[in-house]
Amino acid sequence: MKARQQGVALIIALIMLLLMTVMAVSAFNLSSTSVEAVGNQQWRSEALAAADMAIEQVIGAADLAKSDPVADEINVDINRDDIADYVVAVDEPLCVRAKLSSSAPPSSLQLVGMSNSTWNTVWEIVATVQDADTGASVKVRSGVRVLLSDDRKNKICS
Known part of the structure; x- marks a missing residue:
């Protein structure tokens, strides 16, 4: 009876070792997936902040009353x-x-061929940040209101 039990103890020990190995591997996989998710969330937050900074820079620099709107690429230094x-x-x-x-x-003065009307114009500004490594992207859309003269409104805001 004693000789038959010695082989069973070895098999049970091997099965327990296998189960513990499987648990350790799955815990490692779960933790590495969590680290990737946190990294992705950090990238997204930084990309949104970068897009917001670029939009604020465009709004601050754009003088739509004097210059035409143009597309641009802006380098942003977050850190x-x-x-x-x-x-x-x-x-x-x-x-x-x-x-x-x-x-x-x-002005209360009305000149011939000129209008004294002013227009409230609403402008949409879209900024996109793309990660070259993963292909992930973030798009931010913002609006700004600009007061324009009648002549300027007719020229750039049809």
Whole structure:
């Protein structure tokens, strides 16, 4: 009886060792998947911040009352180490709506061939950040209102 039990103990020990190995491998896989998910979330948050910074830069630099809107690529340094972390592609600002301003005209003087009307225009600015390694991308859409003269509105906001 004793001789028959010695082989069973070895088999049970091997089965237990196999189960513990499977548990260790699955715990490792689960933790590495969690690390990847956290890394992806961090990239997404930084890319959104980069896109917002680029849009703010475009809004601050754009003087639609004087210059035409253009598309641009903006380098953004998130961690302020003087190295561009993200390249943000900003589409050409698009005029989506124009409404005659209800405010008083800028001048009571009406010149021939000129209008004293001002327009509240709404512009859509779209910024896209793309990760070259993974192909993941983030797109941010923002709007800004700009007061334009009648002549300028007719020229750039049809």
